[in-house]
Amino acid sequence: MSSEARPVPSASRPALRAAAEVADQTDPIAFARQRFTLPAGVIYLDGNSLGAMPAAVPAAMADALARQWGADLITSWNGNGWWQLPASVGAQIGALLGAGAGQVLCGDSTSVQLFQALTAAARARPGRDVLITDGSSFPTDQYIADSVGRLLGLEVRRIEPDQLGAALDERTAAVSFSLVDYRTGELLDGEAITAAVHRAGAVMVWDLCHAAGALPVALDAWQVDLAVGCGYKYFNGGPGAPAFIYVAEGFRAGLDLPLTGWHGHQSPFALEQRYQPAATIERARIGTPPVLSMLALQAALTAFDGVSIAALRRKSLALTEQIIAYADERLARYDVRVRTPRAPERRGSQVALQLPHALEVSQALIARGVIGDFRAPDLLRLGVAPLYLRHVDVLEAMQALEDVLASGAHLAPEFAQRPAVT
Amino acid sequence: MSSEARPVPSASRPALRAAAEVADQTDPIAFARQRFTLPAGVIYLDGNSLGAMPAAVPAAMADALARQWGADLITSWNGNGWWQLPASVGAQIGALLGAGAGQVLCGDSTSVQLFQALTAAARARPGRDVLITDGSSFPTDQYIADSVGRLLGLEVRRIEPDQLGAALDERTAAVSFSLVDYRTGELLDGEAITAAVHRAGAVMVWDLCHAAGALPVALDAWQVDLAVGCGYKYFNGGPGAPAFIYVAEGFRAGLDLPLTGWHGHQSPFALEQRYQPAATIERARIGTPPVLSMLALQAALTAFDGVSIAALRRKSLALTEQIIAYADERLARYDVRVRTPRAPERRGSQVALQLPHALEVSQALIARGVIGDFRAPDLLRLGVAPLYLRHVDVLEAMQALEDVLASGAHLAPEFAQRPAVT
Numbered sequence: 001m002s003s004e005a006r007p008v009p010s011a012s013r014p015a016l017r018a019a020a021e022v023a024d025q026t027d028p029i030a031f032a033r034q035r036f037t038l039p040a041g042v043i044y045l046d047g048n049s050l051g052a053m054p055a056a057v058p059a060a061m062a063d064a065l066a067r068q069w070g071a072d073l074i075t076s077w078n079g080n081g082w083w084q085l086p087a088s089v090g091a092q093i094g095a096l097l098g099a100g101a102g103q104v105l106c107g108d109s110t111s112v113q114l115f116q117a118l119t120a121a122a123r124a125r126p127g128r129d130v131l132i133t134d135g136s137s138f139p140t141d142q143y144i145a146d147s148v149g150r151l152l153g154l155e156v157r158r159i160e161p162d163q164l165g166a167a168l169d170e171r172t173a174a175v176s177f178s179l180v181d182y183r184t185g186e187l188l189d190g191e192a193i194t195a196a197v198h199r200a201g202a203v204m205v206w207d208l209c210h211a212a213g214a215l216p217v218a219l220d221a222w223q224v225d226l227a228v229g230c231g232y233k234y235f236n237g238g239p240g241a242p243a244f245i246y247v248a249e250g251f252r253a254g255l256d257l258p259l260t261g262w263h264g265h266q267s268p269f270a271l272e273q274r275y276q277p278a279a280t281i282e283r284a285r286i287g288t289p290p291v292l293s294m295l296a297l298q299a300a301l302t303a304f305d306g307v308s309i310a311a312l313r314r315k316s317l318a319l320t321e322q323i324i325a326y327a328d329e330r331l332a333r334y335d336v337r338v339r340t341p342r343a344p345e346r347r348g349s350q351v352a353l354q355l356p357h358a359l360e361v362s363q364a365l366i367a368r369g370v371i372g373d374f375r376a377p378d379l380l381r382l383g384v385a386p387l388y389l390r391h392v393d394v395l396e397a398m399q400a401l402e403d404v405l406a407s408g409a410h411l412a413p414e415f416a417q418r419p420a421v422t
Numbered sequence: 423m424s425s426e427a428r429p430v431p432s433a434s435r436p437a438l439r440a441a442a443e444v445a446d447q448t449d450p451i452a453f454a455r456q457r458f459t460l461p462a463g464v465i466y467l468d469g470n471s472l473g474a475m476p477a478a479v480p481a482a483m484a485d486a487l488a489r490q491w492g493a494d495l496i497t498s499w500n501g502n503g504w505w506q507l508p509a510s511v512g513a514q515i516g517a518l519l520g521a522g523a524g525q526v527l528c529g530d531s532t533s534v535q536l537f538q539a540l541t542a543a544a545r546a547r548p549g550r551d552v553l554i555t556d557g558s559s560f561p562t563d564q565y566i567a568d569s570v571g572r573l574l575g576l577e578v579r580r581i582e583p584d585q586l587g588a589a590l591d592e593r594t595a596a597v598s599f600s601l602v603d604y605r606t607g608e609l610l611d612g613e614a615i616t617a618a619v620h621r622a623g624a625v626m627v628w629d630l631c632h633a634a635g636a637l638p639v640a641l642d643a644w645q646v647d648l649a650v651g652c653g654y655k656y657f658n659g660g661p662g663a664p665a666f667i668y669v670a671e672g673f674r675a676g677l678d679l680p681l682t683g684w685h686g687h688q689s690p691f692a693l694e695q696r697y698q699p700a701a702t703i704e705r706a707r708i709g710t711p712p713v714l715s716m717l718a719l720q721a722a723l724t725a726f727d728g729v730s731i732a733a734l735r736r737k738s739l740a741l742t743e744q745i746i747a748y749a750d751e752r753l754a755r756y757d758v759r760v761r762t763p764r765a766p767e768r769r770g771s772q773v774a775l776q777l778p779h780a781l782e783v784s785q786a787l788i789a790r791g792v793i794g795d796f797r798a799p800d801l802l803r804l805g806v807a808p809l810y811l812r813h814v815d816v817l818e819a820m821q822a823l824e825d826v827l828a829s830g831a832h833l834a835p836e837f838a839q840r841p842a843v844t
Binding site: 057073115146258286 | 459461464466468471472474475479480483484487488490491492493494495496497498499504530531532533534537557560561562564565566568569573574580652654660661662663664665680681682683684685687690691692693694695696697708709710711712713714715716718788793795797798
């Protein structure tokens with residue numbers, strides 16, 4: 001190990017600790033952490049993959065099982081509001097995304113909702129034959145765009161968001177981008193891009209998976225047409241929690257969705273032969289939703305009660321700033337590079353660090369109770385969920401990272417094997 | 423009330439009771455009832471809408487929450503087998519449907535799975551341009567057929583199953599029928615219809631919603647191509663439990679599914695730009711599944727352990743026979759008519775009774791703790807879930823029905839209003 005690779009003097013750590021503790025003591029949303037069940041000895045920086053469990057969930061689920069399903073049985077569709085869940089949980093979600101009432105519907109997976117949204121978007125622009133997606137988007141966004149393109153006879157173009165201006169033209173039916181890049185954490189300008197797409201006469205579809213519940217999204221104000229996102233990241237709805245779709249009120253009348261399940265019918269219990277979509281957001285329903293998973297999400301969303309998105313955003317930025325500063329000041333010597341934009345307005349709620357042996361480092365950290373994740377080929381992705389993460393947690397995680405790099409602990413053979421699911 | 427409308431002498435009831443008790447005492451699968459949590463004072467004849475709760479579910483869910491999600495967090499995808507759930511729960515389901523290993527995948531809703539299956543079925547027969555469904559099928563089956571037909575440029579024909587022979591020709595791409603009619607309980611001949619469809623060179627898609635878990639289905643032996651079904655009826659997986667899709671091994675190689683979510687990719691964690699479906703049944707995966715709901719279904723299916731489908735079927739037929747006999751002998755005087763086929767080989771696990779004021783009668787029964795359901799315009803639908811229903815339950819339910827009809831209790835004003843969800 002070269003002399004450069006020595007850790008900085010440990011004397012500075014108490015000062016960092018004191019600063020982190022002050023930041024936590026003055027954190028206006030510190031109370032929200034008490035709403036989560038967090039395992040001892042773990043610093044969880046993967047809330048952007050699977051949010052931690054809100055403490056309200058087990059009681060809600062116990063009630064859902066013993067009383068609602070077990071005792072009330074089929075009558076719960078009326079008596080316990082099961083039928084209303086997609087719209088009512090959708091309303092909880094919409095309130096966190098700047099969406100007025102009646103525009104968000106909860107259900108199915110993000111992949112399914114993307115299929116719905118992209119098909120409806122393209123159908124809303126007959127005569128136009130190009131669908132634009134981003135070649136850096138999460139794979140499902142690209143796969144679904146290709147499938148919709150094939151079904152509807154559209155050309156699918158992969159365009160980087162900063163090249164969008166030159167790509168938009170009268171052939172463009174719809175554009176689908178992720179508001180936050182799942183690897184780098186780059187945050188796009190939702191309002192400006194939506195406006196540019198509209199100027200070209202096309203439909204804008206936002207994937208909010210890595211934004212919803214972590215930063216301000218203003219769907220109505222940005223005049224977005226359609227958006228989708230998931231329930232299990234910053235919304236903390238549990239593994240595979242139902243996703244959601246936003247349909248702007250002005251876009252709803254002609255909305256032509258391909259998954260015409262009976263729950264979306266205007267009179268589902270008339271059991272008619274021909275599909276007639278509901279006039280309301282209920283038309284975005286498909287089949288019977290996974291009620292237990294949706295009740296977990298419903299309970300989970302109460303962890304946002306009394307937390308303003310502005311305060312959430314301030315804390316998120318302070319936490320990502322803390323990671324970036326630590327990496328810049330103390331980890332550059334280990335060839336750690338910050339890949340997330342430094343400008344706050346372009347940064348989501350995660351930091352991607354590029355470094356040698358990123359897979360091994362991520363696993364060595366997990367062995368120390370610091371859970372982030374690895375994205376091939378060389379990114380360590382650290383997500384900050386501002387509802388439950390503290391500044392002292394981030395500090396300890398970064399110190400653990402520094403210790404791993406300084407000691408070379410990640411080069412031990414047990415960290416060289418890739419787990420089945422990463 | 424005419425003299426004809428008087429109840430038969432109550433003296434005969436003890437004899438009926440004794441016979442029912444004997445039948446229960448000699449029931450070889452009576453032990454399975456102990457595996458369910460059933461509310462006191464309720465006779466539940468709606469297991470064909472929502473199965474009762476297996477007693478194993480609450481403990482499984484508590485573990486899923488506290489240990490798997492709460493403590494193990496993201497590592498549960500590997501460490502607790504979340505990633506494997508769609509295939510492993512699919513295998514549990516397949517074993518109950520005569521499907522060899524690796525052909526059933528659990529996930530999403532029946533509507534979504536129907537969309538997958540019908541699209542893939544039609545694509546497997548290029549050049550053929552007709553999709554056949556049944557105008558008496560559950561609405562979602564028809565709505566999805568219409569949507570797939572529109573996307574692929576196919577004509578959708580509504581054909582009654584007994585008219586299928588004349589309708590099949592060289593234009594037929596695929597046929598989609600429900601094995602059991604959701605209203606009448608009529609059971610089709612799965613093997614013969616599949617063979618006829620194959621003779622015409624078309625693909626057979628079965629909807630097993632009202633059959634799976636209640637009677638023998640032999641998907642492999644019948645040489646079915648594709649099938650779908652739900653997890654919340656006779657499988658007792660909980661409200662909105664995930665559905666399933668069966669893809670015959672011989673049909674899988676070219677299977678061209680439209681919902682190309684990343685979980686179905688051959689290398690999902692390579693995060694590639696282009697979709698390449700998995701070679702295995704995993705290609706039927708879409709997005710991240712609702713893990714909590716799927717774990718409930720996984721636990722629920724253990725209620726079938728050690729129960730042969732043949733024994734289940736014998737009990738189911740005995741229970742429906744009991745309903746039919748009671749209706750014939752004692753309720754014809756109230757204009758109650760049995761609409762379910764009397765031939766056992768054409769009967770599912772429910773009985774539909776046609777009668778005046780069926781809605782009001784169904785609600786008067788619910789007020790007495792007998793839960794069946796109403797299907798417009800004039801059917802009272804009584805489902806028998808043979809895992810947990812006893813002969814004494816059926817007897818008490820039929821006696822309650824007789825008492826309601828004899829007394830006219832259903833004509834009280836409170837039963838004239840239709841509930842929001844029926």
